[in-house]
Structure formats: C-alpha cells, structure tokens
Amino acid sequence: MRKIYVIDTNVLLHDPQAMFSFEDNEVVIPSVVLEEIDSKKRLADEIGRNARFVSRELDRLRENGHLHDGVALDNGGSLKVEMNHRRFVRVQELFGEMTNDNRILAVALNYHMEEQEREGGGCPVILVSKDVLVRVKADVLGIMTEDYLSDRAASPSDQYAGHLTLHVHPSVIDEFYTYRFLGINHLGLNVKLMPNEFVILRDELGTSKSALLKVSPDGHRLEPLHLSNDPVWGITARNAQQRMALELLLNDDIPLVTLSGRAGTGKTLLTLAAGLMKVEDEHKYKKLLIARPVVPMGKDIGYLPGEKEEKLRPWMQPIYDNLEFLFDTKKSGDLDKILMGLGSIQVEALTYIRGRSIPGQFIIIDEAQNLSKHEVKTIVSRVGENSKIVLLGDPEQIDHPYLDAMSNGLTYLIEQFKAEGISGHVTLEKGERSRLAQLAAERL
Known part of the structure; x- marks a missing residue:
C-alpha cells in the first residue's frame, strides 16, 4: 500500500x-x-x-x-x-x-x-x-x-566487533599449535570470518586449552599473532582485546584501523603508545598527527579567548593527559617542552586538517563517533601514501545533535571496511582505567 x-x-x-x-x-x-x-x-x-x-x-x-x-x-x-x-x-x-x-x-x-x-x-x-x-x-x-533509519550502518545486535570466540574440538587447537596456521574450513563451523578478524578458540570439552588467532588479510586462513606481549612505550596489553588492538596498530600493512569501546578501555592510550613507537623509535612515519572534532557542549571554539593553541587546549586535554602519562612528566609545562623539542608530534582540532593531503604520517582521530558519514569520508580520503590512520570512539557517547550509535561516521566506516584486507577493527569491552571507572561505564 x-x-x-x-x-x-x-x-x-x-x-x-x-x-x-x-x-x-x-x-x-x-x-x-x-x-x-x-x-x-x-x-x-x-x-x-x-x-x-x-x-x-x-x-x-x-x-x-x-x-x-x-x-x-x-x-x-x-x-x-x-x-x-x-x-x-x-x-x-x-x-x-x-x-x-x-x-x-x-x-x-x-x-x-x-x-x-x-x-x-x-x-x-x-x-x-x-x-x-x-x-x-x-x-x-x-x-x-x-525515526529515520535508512542510513543506519547496522542494528545493535549485528555490529561488527572484530573478534569472536569459537568453541571447537581440542584437536583443532592442537593442529594450530603444530602447524602455526589453520585453514578456515578446518574449523568445521558455518561462520563467516572477515579479513584481519580475531578468533579465540576454546576447547568445547571444557578444558583450559585455547588459542588466539587472526584471519589473514585475504580471508583464507587463521594465523598466529605476529607480536609478542612486550611493552609498547611502557604500555602492556592487559587483556586479549588490547593485545588485538596493538596487533593492528603496529602492523604497517594495515593502513586503516578502527577501535571502539567505552571510556577507560584504553583506546587512546594504546594508540598513542603505538604511534610514538612507530614515529620516534622505528621512524616508519614522519609525524604523529592527533586530532579530534570540536563538538561543543557550551561555547564554541571561536568564542574562547586567546590564540589557536590556547583555544584548543581545553578540547585536546584528554590527549595531553595521555601524553603526560606516556612521557612520565612530573611538572606542569614539561610536556610542552618535550613536544616542542621533538617537533614530530602535532595535536590539532579536526577543523584544521580538512582539505589537506597527509602523506607519511601516523594519524589518530579521537572521538570519531561525533563525525558524520560525509566527514569520515572526507578525512579518510585525504590520507596520503605511506600513512596510517586510526579512528577511535565510543558510539554510546555522542554529542552531535543529529547522530546516534548506529548512524555516526565511525560505525559506518567499521561496517563499510570490515571485509577489506587493508583495514582492521576491534571493539574493546573491558575497562582498565580503574574498577570505579568500569563500574561507572556499566551502571551510570
């Protein structure tokens, strides 16, 4: 009708x-x-x-x-x-x-x-x-x-998490440890796996036997993780999903990484640590560019006093807090001196990187859940040769008046790129900031 x-x-x-x-x-x-x-x-x-x-x-x-x-x-x-x-x-x-x-x-x-x-x-x-x-x-x-639902990337129950747990016969786990890979068909399960998706195998008979694997970029087989659990700029993965995140962040063959999860799950800290290692230690990229959208809950940036750097500081303070932790600064002003001395770390509002072509950089876009589909397209399409871009966010915390958990740019990007071998995604679920922060995220 x-x-x-x-x-x-x-x-x-x-x-x-x-x-x-x-x-x-x-x-x-x-x-x-x-x-x-x-x-x-x-x-x-x-x-x-x-x-x-x-x-x-x-x-x-x-x-x-x-x-x-x-x-x-x-x-x-x-x-x-x-x-x-x-x-x-x-x-x-x-x-x-x-x-x-x-x-x-x-x-x-x-x-x-x-x-x-x-x-x-x-x-x-x-x-x-x-x-x-x-x-x-x-x-x-x-x-x-x-409600207008036509632009929703996925229903909440169908959101791509980037990892799943499968219960298999223990012989399958033994085969993996023997040959260091598994063909997708060897699982014997009717499960569609995406490129660079992580799989935790558990013994269906109830023993503690398990294995953590990653789907190959071509989607044909399961491989072991390439990285050990060694510290990255002093940061060690505290759970399996954080280890998955570091695997993607430190893989130079995956130029697009998306991480989602509640506050306190370690998205920003892990990404900054990986970026610093790639830029400062390995010199894989020329610069570490960190940006976040300015979505005001009060006065917009133009109304704040001072020069651009002074205006940006309140919006970028969560980034600076994480950098202070990574550099282990003791006094106020120490971080500014370190950043000025390095010259390879740039913190910007997202407004100031639109329209640029950005080659050879490790790019971090924080709070990406506040971006629309068009804005995400604009940003990702500007990534130049030999650059890596990481988008972080919590789809449950959106400040934009016309976006929700299913229609924001981060969720859209995750769904559109989940089948591509050049991208990887992990949804972080366990809070590691503190027990109080974890309870607050769950109950408030």
Missing part, C-alpha cells in the same frame, strides 16, 4: 538524501521545513553543507513541475511541498503556541485526517523525525511516527 511520509527538518539536515529514501511512496515536506533549512544554509559546518545540498536538490526538482502540486521522483515515488498547516486548532489545544515543530505536526495531522475521511481509510500517514519529543507528540495526536 502506498504511504505518505511527512519529513521533519532534522531528517534532511542529518541526511540530505533522505527525500529519495522512501521508495515509491509520497514524501511531504512542510513549508516550515524550508524556512528552517534556509536558516541553516549559511553555517560553515556539516549542517550548513546539508542544508545547501537540500536547497539545490529541491531547486533541481522544480524542473519536473510545481513542488506544491507534487513532482515525480526517479524511484517511483513523489515529493510535495505542503503549506497545509492552517487547521491548527487540534494541535494548539494540546500543545499551545505555533512553534515550527507544532506546524510540522499540524501538517501531518491534517493529512492523517484527510486520509481517514477517504473511502477505505486512505493511505497511512507517517511522520518521520529524529526528534524524540516530536515523535511523542505525534503519538499523542494519533499519528504514526518513525
């Missing part, structure tokens, strides 16, 4: 292609949405870019006819710009003043009432919004409502 989807502004600002994602159904954009899009198009960030893209697409669709009458889309559906919010009485009775959200609700309600009056009940009307309270209000009005 054909459906009518009324689209909220936040859906288009989150995914400017959203208007083409509803198959052969009717898409309705309330006129107030155009006003909100227009108010955002001068912004210099991702939201402004999306607003400008939506504006250009709507202008292009005008070539197919009048938008207020509805125009056909290539997917068999149609799109219409609707001003039908004049019957505002019912919404006003429940929610008061005519805010932009309430105008959008009025459009959806009027469509719903008109369809209900048709013979046979008409078409279902569904309001699509990423705003939880708008969806709650729609439910109060009796309107069907949905």
Whole structure:
C-alpha cells in the first residue's frame, strides 16, 4: 500500500538524501521545513553543507513541475511541498503556541485526517523525525511516527566487533599449535570470518586449552599473532582485546584501523603508545598527527579567548593527559617542552586538517563517533601514501545533535571496511582505567 511520509527538518539536515529514501511512496515536506533549512544554509559546518545540498536538490526538482502540486521522483515515488498547516486548532489545544515543530505536526495531522475521511481509510500517514519529543507528540495526536533509519550502518545486535570466540574440538587447537596456521574450513563451523578478524578458540570439552588467532588479510586462513606481549612505550596489553588492538596498530600493512569501546578501555592510550613507537623509535612515519572534532557542549571554539593553541587546549586535554602519562612528566609545562623539542608530534582540532593531503604520517582521530558519514569520508580520503590512520570512539557517547550509535561516521566506516584486507577493527569491552571507572561505564 502506498504511504505518505511527512519529513521533519532534522531528517534532511542529518541526511540530505533522505527525500529519495522512501521508495515509491509520497514524501511531504512542510513549508516550515524550508524556512528552517534556509536558516541553516549559511553555517560553515556539516549542517550548513546539508542544508545547501537540500536547497539545490529541491531547486533541481522544480524542473519536473510545481513542488506544491507534487513532482515525480526517479524511484517511483513523489515529493510535495505542503503549506497545509492552517487547521491548527487540534494541535494548539494540546500543545499551545505555533512553534515550527507544532506546524510540522499540524501538517501531518491534517493529512492523517484527510486520509481517514477517504473511502477505505486512505493511505497511512507517517511522520518521520529524529526528534524524540516530536515523535511523542505525534503519538499523542494519533499519528504514526518513525525515526529515520535508512542510513543506519547496522542494528545493535549485528555490529561488527572484530573478534569472536569459537568453541571447537581440542584437536583443532592442537593442529594450530603444530602447524602455526589453520585453514578456515578446518574449523568445521558455518561462520563467516572477515579479513584481519580475531578468533579465540576454546576447547568445547571444557578444558583450559585455547588459542588466539587472526584471519589473514585475504580471508583464507587463521594465523598466529605476529607480536609478542612486550611493552609498547611502557604500555602492556592487559587483556586479549588490547593485545588485538596493538596487533593492528603496529602492523604497517594495515593502513586503516578502527577501535571502539567505552571510556577507560584504553583506546587512546594504546594508540598513542603505538604511534610514538612507530614515529620516534622505528621512524616508519614522519609525524604523529592527533586530532579530534570540536563538538561543543557550551561555547564554541571561536568564542574562547586567546590564540589557536590556547583555544584548543581545553578540547585536546584528554590527549595531553595521555601524553603526560606516556612521557612520565612530573611538572606542569614539561610536556610542552618535550613536544616542542621533538617537533614530530602535532595535536590539532579536526577543523584544521580538512582539505589537506597527509602523506607519511601516523594519524589518530579521537572521538570519531561525533563525525558524520560525509566527514569520515572526507578525512579518510585525504590520507596520503605511506600513512596510517586510526579512528577511535565510543558510539554510546555522542554529542552531535543529529547522530546516534548506529548512524555516526565511525560505525559506518567499521561496517563499510570490515571485509577489506587493508583495514582492521576491534571493539574493546573491558575497562582498565580503574574498577570505579568500569563500574561507572556499566551502571551510570
């Protein structure tokens, strides 16, 4: 049955292609949405870019006819710009003043009432919004409502972790220790393994016999880890997943690494230690570039006093804290002297590395869960020859207003590259910062 989807502004600002994602159904954009899009198009960030893209697409669709009458889309559906919010009485009775959200609700309600009056009940009307309270209000009005899910990389239950545990006959484990590799088919299990995925083999008979292996880049066999558990810049892996992370971080044949996990699992510390070893000890890369997106919870960076370095310091302090630990500094100011003397470590806001081509560097992007799909594409596509890029983040801690655990750039990148032999991923699960930090991450 054909459906009518009324689209909220936040859906288009989150995914400017959203208007083409509803198959052969009717898409309705309330006129107030155009006003909100227009108010955002001068912004210099991702939201402004999306607003400008939506504006250009709507202008292009005008070539197919009048938008207020509805125009056909290539997917068999149609799109219409609707001003039908004049019957505002019912919404006003429940929610008061005519805010932009309430105008959008009025459009959806009027469509719903008109369809209900048709013979046979008409078409279902569904309001699509990423705003939880708008969806709650729609439910109060009796309107069907949905979150926008078309751009989600994977459902929570299907997220790629980069490692799994398999229970096998002990003879399989013995065979691995004898020959130092296993063919994928030798497992005798119907399991699809990805390149560079880690596998923990455990004895199905219940003994303590086990083995930690990694899928080869071509995905054909299981191999032992190449690295011992020796300290890396004074840091030793405390659990199996941290050891997996170091295996990826120190492998020069894997130029793209993603690490996810809750606060305190060691993502940033392990990555900084690996980067320092590669840059300062092995001289594999010319520079260690560390960046994180500036997603403010208060005043933006432009409003803070001082020069660029002074403005960046509060945002980059978690990076500096980890560097102070690795360099074992004792006094305030010691780290700045060390960084100035080395000259090969650069800490930047992500804003300042966009548009650059970055060859021969070990690049760390922290808090990558606050990046959109487009921003991740922009960053990764700038990586030059002989560079390695590592993206870190916790998809459960997102500060961006239009992203969630399933639609952020980090999750998207993990899912898109999980089958590629040049990339590797590990989800770190065990907190190692302190017992208190682990309990806080689990219970708060």
